Amino acid sequence: METALLFKILYVIAIVAEAMTAALAAGRRQMDWVGVCLLGSITALGGGSVRDVLLGRHPLTWIEHPSYLLITSGAALATIIIARYMHHLRYLFLFLDAVGLVVFSIIGCNIALGLGMPVIIVIASGMITGCVGGVLRDVLCADVPLLFRAELYATVSIVTGGLYVGGGALGLPHEPLMIGAMLAGLALRLLALRFNWHMPKFVYTQDLH
Amino acid sequence: METALLFKILYVIAIVAEAMTAALAAGRRQMDWVGVCLLGSITALGGGSVRDVLLGRHPLTWIEHPSYLLITSGAALATIIIARYMHHLRYLFLFLDAVGLVVFSIIGCNIALGLGMPVIIVIASGMITGCVGGVLRDVLCADVPLLFRAELYATVSIVTGGLYVGGGALGLPHEPLMIGAMLAGLALRLLALRFNWHMPKFVYTQDLH
Amino acid sequence: METALLFKILYVIAIVAEAMTAALAAGRRQMDWVGVCLLGSITALGGGSVRDVLLGRHPLTWIEHPSYLLITSGAALATIIIARYMHHLRYLFLFLDAVGLVVFSIIGCNIALGLGMPVIIVIASGMITGCVGGVLRDVLCADVPLLFRAELYATVSIVTGGLYVGGGALGLPHEPLMIGAMLAGLALRLLALRFNWHMPKFVYTQDLH
Numbered sequence: 064m065e066t067a068l069l070f071k072i073l074y075v076i077a078i079v080a081e082a083m084t085a086a087l088a089a090g091r092r093q094m095d096w097v098g099v100c101l102l103g104s105i106t107a108l109g110g111g112s113v114r115d116v117l118l119g120r121h122p123l124t125w126i127e128h129p130s131y132l133l134i135t136s137g138a139a140l141a142t143i144i145i146a147r148y149m150h151h152l153r154y155l156f157l158f159l160d161a162v163g164l165v166v167f168s169i170i171g172c173n174i175a176l177g178l179g180m181p182v183i184i185v186i187a188s189g190m191i192t193g194c195v196g197g198v199l200r201d202v203l204c205a206d207v208p209l210l211f212r213a214e215l216y217a218t219v220s221i222v223t224g225g226l227y228v229g230g231g232a233l234g235l236p237h238e239p240l241m242i243g244a245m246l247a248g249l250a251l252r253l254l255a256l257r258f259n260w261h262m263p264k265f266v267y268t269q270d271l272h
Numbered sequence: 273m274e275t276a277l278l279f280k281i282l283y284v285i286a287i288v289a290e291a292m293t294a295a296l297a298a299g300r301r302q303m304d305w306v307g308v309c310l311l312g313s314i315t316a317l318g319g320g321s322v323r324d325v326l327l328g329r330h331p332l333t334w335i336e337h338p339s340y341l342l343i344t345s346g347a348a349l350a351t352i353i354i355a356r357y358m359h360h361l362r363y364l365f366l367f368l369d370a371v372g373l374v375v376f377s378i379i380g381c382n383i384a385l386g387l388g389m390p391v392i393i394v395i396a397s398g399m400i401t402g403c404v405g406g407v408l409r410d411v412l413c414a415d416v417p418l419l420f421r422a423e424l425y426a427t428v429s430i431v432t433g434g435l436y437v438g439g440g441a442l443g444l445p446h447e448p449l450m451i452g453a454m455l456a457g458l459a460l461r462l463l464a465l466r467f468n469w470h471m472p473k474f475v476y477t478q479d480l481h
Numbered sequence: 482m483e484t485a486l487l488f489k490i491l492y493v494i495a496i497v498a499e500a501m502t503a504a505l506a507a508g509r510r511q512m513d514w515v516g517v518c519l520l521g522s523i524t525a526l527g528g529g530s531v532r533d534v535l536l537g538r539h540p541l542t543w544i545e546h547p548s549y550l551l552i553t554s555g556a557a558l559a560t561i562i563i564a565r566y567m568h569h570l571r572y573l574f575l576f577l578d579a580v581g582l583v584v585f586s587i588i589g590c591n592i593a594l595g596l597g598m599p600v601i602i603v604i605a606s607g608m609i610t611g612c613v614g615g616v617l618r619d620v621l622c623a624d625v626p627l628l629f630r631a632e633l634y635a636t637v638s639i640v641t642g643g644l645y646v647g648g649g650a651l652g653l654p655h656e657p658l659m660i661g662a663m664l665a666g667l668a669l670r671l672l673a674l675r676f677n678w679h680m681p682k683f684v685y686t687q688d689l690h
Contacts, residue, residue, distance in 0.1 A: 090476025098420030211516025267508025299685025307629030330537030
């Protein structure tokens, strides 16, 4: 299979998975059906949108391909119907969410590489693409973003991007490197979930003011 | 009266109404006078700003016309003085807020149409223009956005934009169509407020994680 | 010393101070080390980023100079180590934070002046640069932004920018004017902290809806 097609399929899986988990968060806040669609779409497409706005890159993905808005809205609505069974699909969703994280990260890196950005910005672009959607979801639910305390979520994105950029600097062949970086990031995320790995926390109880 | 002038008047009414309701929200959070001006201005001008940033369209409205910043700040400050009487003006404000919603929606549609955007993006542009200001207000008040559970708020914007775009596809004459779509949206919003119409809610109580 | 170099030094001091106070806020929310770096960097660089996105000005500062991302991440991580002593450095940090506020404000004014913006937008650009980072920090901590109720924080930015622009209109020499406006803003902020000056608050307890 051609890589571009593979990425398109993985991208659609990723936005569907993100829209569906966001729909569950909307259900926990008792949002209405329109709110569910909006939160699902913002979560699934928000990371790439923020990346493109920061990079000054237009048109945004969903403005160029409005069908993505229909896909994310449809996935969010479908979640309302199948929500009662989603408890049984828990592991599938955590897996698809992890796939989405590494796919988004590599897509973000590729876009920054295509703009000739320096290494730090390439990795940051991958992390913004992979992680900001979830931050927007949590802010719109009036929660402190999970990203800032979750099991290696941003770390997985940084590691995936770092391996990809580092391997490129070593001259490794492009497509195997890309697949390898994604698999390594996916493995790290799944291990972190399985063994409950966390970054150390910073606990500060004094008040500066 | 010329349509452009009518829209300018309606636009100023809309930003004044949004700034004043945001000022009341600021008062409920006991913000200071500068905070009241800021929250009022962000709420009134935020929807159009986010739309233009997403569409890559510069300069933003308030950067091109800085007097709008003075209008929204002035309206927010005036709210502090007349707040004690606003309880009696409750219905007037709900009405003006509804006018603002449909005016913003049509303005957002027109801007996307002028950029040659596809139908879905035209309707989305109207909804972003009409609804995002209130989302910013609620996020800055650390609330879950009302939009995600309110009486047909986003729905009114979608219906207004949909009628406008659909009528245009049928070749209906432009100005009567625009006025008609706004009146239909306004009627829907007022009926929803009067009869307490809501979209069905999605209630999900399990924890995926 | 050359003014450009002085500003570069003041800018680095400002982003370090903002990253460190944001790191303490992250510690109060028990974020992990990656979250501390992210919150520190977003707070320190977010004001300038929002300004540039609103002005349509690319590339953003940290995209052009990725080393700033390393500085803010490093400052945030260093805070974890020295946090236990920061109580003793309380006044130093409040002072550096005030320096950052006026430096950011003048930088923001200069950028808008360079784009030929009108007076209101020049002052707004200074305020966005000086204040939005802290708003993002508070939103990401699920708090109502301190800005909307703090001791003359936004006011200091407006006064600094207003003196700078007003003095320019009077034909005062550029560099002394810039330094003078910063010192006046700094003095106002320090006096406000010392004597607990506040803008009057707007308290509204009725429910419009």
